[in-house]
Amino acid sequence: MGSLKDELLKAGLKATQKPKAPNEREQIKKKQVTEAVIHQEQRNFCEECQLVRPDVELYYHRNPTTEAEWICVKCADQLKIADTFRQTAQSDTSIKKMFRREHGATRSPSDFKVQKFDKPKGPINGNR
Secondary structure, three states, rough: OOOOOHHHHHHOOOOOOOOOOOOOOOOOOOOOOOOOOOOOOOOEOOOOOOOOOOEEEEEEOOOOOOOOEEEEEHHHHHOOHHHHHEOOOOOHHHHOHHHHOOOOOOOHHOOOOOOOOOOOOOOOOOOO
């Protein structure tokens, strides 16, 4: 006479696999963020009026009434910041060549070194 295990196998019952632990989860592979990925292509938040605007640019100014550097055209005109202090041409309005200042002259977009960022190469995933 054989063991109980052998008798059950002869009867047609098969051994079951061990159950997984109830809290055991599969490992999720995370994608590596490379230096080629640009996390924020354009800035559109005005630090002065705290609004999202399509005409926000970077200004290195000497105006003592504000600490803001990323300023929309409306606020830059109200603060009387000259366009010579503008460092970027990255906004939607400057890309579409619609950027106009009411206070003083408007610099040409060709005066800036970088007008807009290059698109990253490879797949873009917004969930980083």
